[in-house]
Amino acid sequence: MLKNYFKIAIAVLRRRKFFTFISLFGISFTLTILLVLTAFIDKVVGDSYPDAKRDRSLYVTNLQKTNNTGGMSSGALSFYFLDHFAGSLKTPVKVGISSRFSGTNTYVNNKKIAVNYKYTNAAYWDIMEYDFLEGKPYSKQQIDNAEKVAVISEDMKNEYFGDIPSVTGKFIEADNVKYRVIGVVKNVPITSYMTYSDIYLPYTVSKINYKSKGYQGGYIGVLLAASSADVPKMQQEYNQMIARLPLEDKQYTKQTSRAESYISAYVNTGDENKSGVTLVLTVIVVFVFIFMLLPTLNLVNINITRIMERSSEIGVRKAFGASSKTLVYQFIVENIILTLLGGLIGLILSFIVIQLINSENFIANLELSINFTVLGIGLLVCLIFGLISGVYPAWRMSKLNVVTALKAQ
C-alpha cells in the first residue's frame, strides 16, 4: 500500500513541475535557515570544548547586591570570594577560578598584536580539558611561586612567533612583562567567552591585587562535583553558603549569587529579576514562529490548490468506497514524502551555507558543522512541517462531496 502511495506521489510531483518547485523551494529554504540557526546555537552553547565535564559542573559568574530603594550593583566575583567561600564548600571536588578575559597589546617588530589574557588557578586546568598541542599547564607549585609562565593559544603562537614547530621555553611579551611559554592549546572561539583567551596566566602574577577582600571582582568560578548526581546537592550547599554570607556593604540589604548550569550562566543578564534563559528562548521562539508561519501558509495554500486539482481522482476513489480516513492518510504520506525530499535538498543547501560561513570566518575559530543533533532536529522539524502543511488540506479534501468532486470535471 505504502509503495502504491509512493508511486502516486512521485507521479503527481512530476506532473506539475512548477508547483513541485515552489513547494520544494519553500521547504528546503526554510529548513536551511533553521539548520544553520540550530548549528549556530548548538556550537555556541553546546560546544563541549574545552569544558567537557559540563554535566557535573556549576558556574558562578555573578554576585548581585540590592537594596530597598532600587539600588543595585552587579558583577563578577573576586578571587578572594571564590577561593575563600566557594572553595570552602564540601561537595565540589575542585573549584576552578579564572578571570574574565581582558585586552592588552604587545608590539613585535613594529607590528601591533592585540592580546586577550586571562588569569586562572591550577584547578581550572584540571576541570577544563584543553587540547595541548605542546607543553603542559602550569602547576600549583608554579602558581605559588608566582612564576611568570604562560599557556598560549595556537592563534597567538602563529601570530607572535610565526610558523615554527615548537615555542615552549620561548618568551612572549604581553602588557610589558615577559612570560615563559610552557604550553600551547587548541583555539577556543570568542563565543565561548568563559573559556576563551589568547594567553592564560597564573593568577598570582596579576597586576591587580587578588588578595582584596571585597566580594566583587573580575573572576568567575566553576564548581566540579564528583558525579552528576551530586550537582543538586552542590547547588543547595552553595545557596546555603550565600544565605549565611555576611553583608559586605551596609548600603545594600540583600546579596544574591547563584551556582548555575552552563547554559543559564552563559545567558546570565547580571540581573536576578531578568532571567537570561527566558529572554533568549522568547526571542528564538518568536523568530522561529514568524519565520515558519509564512512558508507553512504558503505550502497550505499550494497544497489546497493542488488537491482541488485532483478532485476527480478523489471523487472516483470515494465512489469506489475509500473512506475519508484512507484519503487523509494517503495525502499526508504524499506530503511527508515531499517534505522529506525538500529536507534532503535543505540539508545539502545548509551544508553549502555552513561551509561558506566557515570559510568566510565570520567569527574566528567558530567552526560550524552539521552534527547528529542538528540532523535529528532538522528531520523532526521537517516532519512537523509536513504534517502541518498536509493536515489542513487533507481534512478539507476529505470533506469533498463525491458528486461535486466528480461533477467538477
Add this chain to the structure above:
Amino acid sequence: MIKHLFKLIWNKKKQNFLLMSEMLVSFLVIFAVFTLLVYYYNNYKKPMGFAYKDVWVVNYDNELDTKNTDSLNTYYETLRQSLKSMPEIKELSFSSDNTPFSQNTNSGSVFIKNKEVGGVNMYTAEDTYKDVLHMQLLSGRWFNKADAVAKYKPIIINNELKETLFGQGEAVGKLVADYDKKKMRIIGVVQGIKVKGDYAPAGYALYSRTDTGSFRWLGKILINVAPNANAAFEGHLYKTLANFMPSSNIEIEHLTQKRKETNYFAVVPMIVLSIVAFFLVVNVALGLFGVLWYNINKRRGEIGLRRAIGASGQSVSTQLVSESLILATLSLIVGAFFAVQFPLLNVFDLSAGIYLTAIVLAVIFIYLLVLVCSLYPGKQASAILPAVALHEE
C-alpha cells in the same frame, strides 16, 4: 464594478482567506524589516558629530595606592606632561570609561521642574575633550579652568537632550537638577556624537567637567595623534605608559578600528535579516503566482463567456489584476491596523516617523509584489479564446 469584484471574492472566501492571511503575514514581516532599515538609514545619514580618525584610546587600571588626592593629581599631571612632550601627540584628555565605540555606558536622569528625563549618557570630560574629538559647539562654550569654582556645577549637553528639555528655546544659562536634586548650570550645547557607531542614534548626552577627585576612578585617556604616528610610535607610547604605571594593565585601541567593529555588529544582523526576508519574499511571490495562475486556469469557462459577450482581453486581465489588488488591500488594512499599534503604544522607543515610513514602504512593496505576481496570469487570461474555452466546457 468594484462591488461586483467584492462579490466574486466573497464567493470564494475560504480560499481567499488563506491567500489574504499569507499577504498579511508577509506585510508584517516586510514591515519589521523596513522599520529596521529605515531606523538604520535615519541614523546613518545624521552627521557623526566628531572626528574619530587619529584618535587613540588608552585603557588603564587605576591602582595607585594613595589616599592623598594631591599626590594623585601630581602623579597624573606628570604623566600628562610627559605625554604632551611627544611631538606625535597633538592633544589628550582623560575620560570616563564610556569613550566612543566602547561597550560601556553610564546613564542617569536629569530633572527639570520635577520632570524626569531618563536614559541620559553621562560623560566626564576634561577641558581638552572637545578638541581631541573635534566636537562641534552649537551654542555657549566648552569647559575652562574658571569652571572649577562655579557656584552651580557647569554641564554641557548635546542638542538631542536640549530639544527634549527646552524645545526650540535657549538652553545656555538654564539650570537643571541631577538625581540628588543638586542644581547644574548648562554652559554649552554640542552637536550629538554617535558614540555607538554609524547606525545607532547619538542619544542624550551630558558632559560634566573632571574635578579634583576624578583621577580616583577615571580609566581612559583619549589621545589625538598626528597623522604620521605609526606602530613604532605606538610601541614607544606603550612602553612609556607601562613604565610609568607598572601596576596597571595597559591597552591602546584605535577609534577607527573600534568603529569598524561596532558597525560590523550592527550591519551583520541587518544583512542576515535582509537575506532571510528576501528568500521569504521569493517564496511568497512564487506561491502567489502559482495560486493565481491555477485559479485562472480553473475559471476558463467564466472568462470565455465574458469574452464571448464582448469583453475585451484588456478588461478581462484588468478584472483579474484588480481582484488580487482588492485582496491585497483587505489584508493590508488589517496589517496596517496591527502595524499602527507600534507607534501608538510606543513599542521599542522609536519615533513615529520611522514606523509610518516603514508602513508606507511595506504597503507599496506588497502592492508591487501582488501586481507583479498577477500580471502574467492576467495576461494569459486575456489570451483565452472564447471558442476554445467554451468548447472545453
